[in-house]
Amino acid sequence: MGEHVESYKAYKGEALKRIMVYALAVIIVAWIAVPLGLIFISAFAQPADYYNIHKLFPTHFTLDNVYTFLVVLGAWKSTLNSIIVAALTILISFAIGLPAGYSLSRYVFKGKDAFKLSIIGLRMFPVIVLAIPLVVIYLRIGLADTLIGVALAHTAMSLPFVVLITSSLFAGIPVDYEEAGMVFGLTGWEAFLRITMPLALPGLSAAAIFVFIMSWNEVFIASILTLVNRTLPADILVSALNAPDPYKFAAGFIMVLPAMIFVFFARKYLVQVWGISIK
Amino acid sequence: MVGVRLENLVKRFGKVTAVDHINLEIRDGEFVVLLGPSGCGKTTTLRLIAGLELPDEGRVLFGDRDVTYLPPRERNISMVFQSYAVWPHMTVYENIAFPMRIRKVPEDEIKRKVRWAAQLLQIEDLLDRYPHQLSGGQRQRVAVARAIVVEPDVLLMDEPLSNLDALLRVVMRSELKKLQRRLNVTTIYVTHDQVEAMVMADRVAVMRSGRIQQVGTPQEVYDKPANVFVAGFIGSPRMNLFPASVVERDGAILLDAGGLEVKLPADMAEALRRAGPPGEVIAGIRPEDIHPTDRVPPGVEPYEVEGKVDFVEPLGSDTIVHVETSGPVILMKVPGSFPVRMGDEIRVVLNLRKLHVFEKSSEKAIF
Numbered sequence: 001m002g003e004h005v006e007s008y009k010a011y012k013g014e015a016l017k018r019i020m021v022y023a024l025a026v027i028i029v030a031w032i033a034v035p036l037g038l039i040f041i042s043a044f045a046q047p048a049d050y051y052n053i054h055k056l057f058p059t060h061f062t063l064d065n066v067y068t069f070l071v072v073l074g075a076w077k078s079t080l081n082s083i084i085v086a087a088l089t090i091l092i093s094f095a096i097g098l099p100a101g102y103s104l105s106r107y108v109f110k111g112k113d114a115f116k117l118s119i120i121g122l123r124m125f126p127v128i129v130l131a132i133p134l135v136v137i138y139l140r141i142g143l144a145d146t147l148i149g150v151a152l153a154h155t156a157m158s159l160p161f162v163v164l165i166t167s168s169l170f171a172g173i174p175v176d177y178e179e180a181g182m183v184f185g186l187t188g189w190e191a192f193l194r195i196t197m198p199l200a201l202p203g204l205s206a207a208a209i210f211v212f213i214m215s216w217n218e219v220f221i222a223s224i225l226t227l228v229n230r231t232l233p234a235d236i237l238v239s240a241l242n243a244p245d246p247y248k249f250a251a252g253f254i255m256v257l258p259a260m261i262f263v264f265f266a267r268k269y270l271v272q273v274w275g276i277s278i279k
Numbered sequence: 280m281v282g283v284r285l286e287n288l289v290k291r292f293g294k295v296t297a298v299d300h301i302n303l304e305i306r307d308g309e310f311v312v313l314l315g316p317s318g319c320g321k322t323t324t325l326r327l328i329a330g331l332e333l334p335d336e337g338r339v340l341f342g343d344r345d346v347t348y349l350p351p352r353e354r355n356i357s358m359v360f361q362s363y364a365v366w367p368h369m370t371v372y373e374n375i376a377f378p379m380r381i382r383k384v385p386e387d388e389i390k391r392k393v394r395w396a397a398q399l400l401q402i403e404d405l406l407d408r409y410p411h412q413l414s415g416g417q418r419q420r421v422a423v424a425r426a427i428v429v430e431p432d433v434l435l436m437d438e439p440l441s442n443l444d445a446l447l448r449v450v451m452r453s454e455l456k457k458l459q460r461r462l463n464v465t466t467i468y469v470t471h472d473q474v475e476a477m478v479m480a481d482r483v484a485v486m487r488s489g490r491i492q493q494v495g496t497p498q499e500v501y502d503k504p505a506n507v508f509v510a511g512f513i514g515s516p517r518m519n520l521f522p523a524s525v526v527e528r529d530g531a532i533l534l535d536a537g538g539l540e541v542k543l544p545a546d547m548a549e550a551l552r553r554a555g556p557p558g559e560v561i562a563g564i565r566p567e568d569i570h571p572t573d574r575v576p577p578g579v580e581p582y583e584v585e586g587k588v589d590f591v592e593p594l595g596s597d598t599i600v601h602v603e604t605s606g607p608v609i610l611m612k613v614p615g616s617f618p619v620r621m622g623d624e625i626r627v628v629l630n631l632r633k634l635h636v637f638e639k640s641s642e643k644a645i646f
Contacts, residue, residue, distance in 0.1 A: 174364070176360045176364035177367075180360060182331070183329060184378035184381060195368075
């Protein structure tokens with residue numbers, strides 16, 4: 001008898017725990033999904049439906065809002081700019097940050113700790129303080145209002161992050177794998193490309209997602225450094241905020257969409273970890 | 280296949296000298312074990328041979344070829360790593376085939392050789408698996424298969440068995456040894472496990488603090504340890520080692536180990552006399568060279584000692600008995616069937632033929 005009661009109690013406790021976990025999961029998902037859903041629905045709602053106070057959800061949909069926003073208001077150009085800037089940022093910050101992260105993880109050299117600390121220090125530096133001097137410098141060297149200029153500024157912001165994440169990524173891949181490659185006939189460079197890189201790919205793609213999103217979302221520097229060649233968030237800040245609500249939602253939709261597509265494709269690399277744990 | 284010669288090898292890491300003037304000659308087809316406690320420089324020595332580290336001084340020769348500064352890939356070596364280093368993003372087949380792919384071996388020959396190695400190591404059923412689907416022992420076999428397919432001049436192994444459980448280790452060490460015999464490949468093997476070294480090696484190089492202490496066959500380093508360190512390191516349980524004074528009394532030479540006096544036979548006394556004036560030494564005798572009075576095997580130079588059983592460690596086949604003498608406590612190894620209890624009064628026989636005496640200052644063996 002007693003045993004039954006005990007196991008029933010344990011069962012009840014277990015069930016309660018599961019319900020709590022699921023409830024929490026639902027809340028977290030709703031927290032993110034509901035606003036996104038509202039934006040998506042409103043972006044495609046016919047203005048008449050949207051402004052009808054008797055309708056909670058619109059029933060008539062149209063592509064006009066998105067079309068007007070992209071084509072008539074010219075947001076396609078700033079969208080393209082944003083993609084170019086994000087791609088350039090990933091390219092430059094990985095070109096510099098990956099070797100830095102690799103050497104931090106593999107080699108011992110003088111001033112290594114000071115270097116690491118300065119990287120974290122850089123992360124703590126407020127960008128606002130740099131904004132005006134940056135504009136002055138950019139005007140002087142002709143980088144103002146260029147996409148590469150914005151990409152460089154975004155690289156400065158994301159580089160510390162790339163260095164730190166790649167160094168811990170490479171530190172998580174035993175050097176033995178590379179050394180085995182070298183023993184069995186590879187040069188150091190080949191061993192890196194053919195053995196370490198494939199193993200680092202999941203982690204690197206995660207880092208790329210973060211850099212992309214950071215650049216894609218960044219408004220402040222982008223608005224200050226550009227006038228004509230605006231990126232999407234900078235453009236929205238200026239133009240779409242004065243537009244009627246449906247265009248704002250269309251802007252929100254366009255803003256979210258590429259990020260979602262990017263995450264969707266890069267995601268599979270995150271899961272596809274070959275039995276090794278990436279720190 | 281080639282022999283390997285290490286000439287005056289030195290490797291420093293900052294202020295630490297990891298490898299300190301090592302000279303060693305390894306014959307073609309020989310299985311040599313570098314044995315020593317952790318931090319003795321044995322792995323660094325192996326990495327110098329592999330080319331994964333470059334020496335500060337000295338040379339590494341494969342046959343007549345000076346490979347000291349060649350990159351690993353130009354040395355035609357293979358290595359089995361302590362962590363196995365089986366590449367996790369390749370299947371077992373790809374892992375074994377990879378070294379041959381790099382060498383541009385034709386695909387059908389690769390297939391044939393992978394099959395051959397897989398059969399030899401009994402991993403034919405695992406060829407399509409990824410390393411994370413394998414047990415430690417299976418991964419180890421893959422690492423060995425990968426190492427032998429390229430027909431290396433020299434096969435290097437860095438503690439390949441240390442991550443296996445005890446049972447598997449015993450199986451694998453004889454398998455590896457048989458494999459080496461069959462392939463007749465020059466092999467340098469690093470371990471801290473003296474039993475492993477004794478079982479596998481043609482010759483053992485015992486190392487400490489970056490220096491080679493003694494090189495010899497397992498039997499040689501066991502029977503005639505060159506110094507106190509080797510004496511204590513080889514053999515289990517450890518050799519009884521205690522400080523003693525050489526005393527001359529009535530024309531005879533006595534060893535006095537803090538109250539336990541041992542009278543030496545004439546020839547040993549003579550050897551001690553030749554070594555220098557009476558003084559302090561370190562005496563040693565293995566637990567297996569001490570016997571209960573009623574179990575003395577033939578050919579023993581007996582010396583009887585009285586004592587009390589201080590502690591008993593039954594190991595099944597053997598029992599280790601701690602005997603408290605008038606001097607130090609000495610360990611004795613007796614058959615497991617021997618009846619003995621803590622507190623027993625006991626008479627034991629030391630086999631003086633197996634007594635070792637070392638100089639106190641240099642710790643070098645006198646005999």
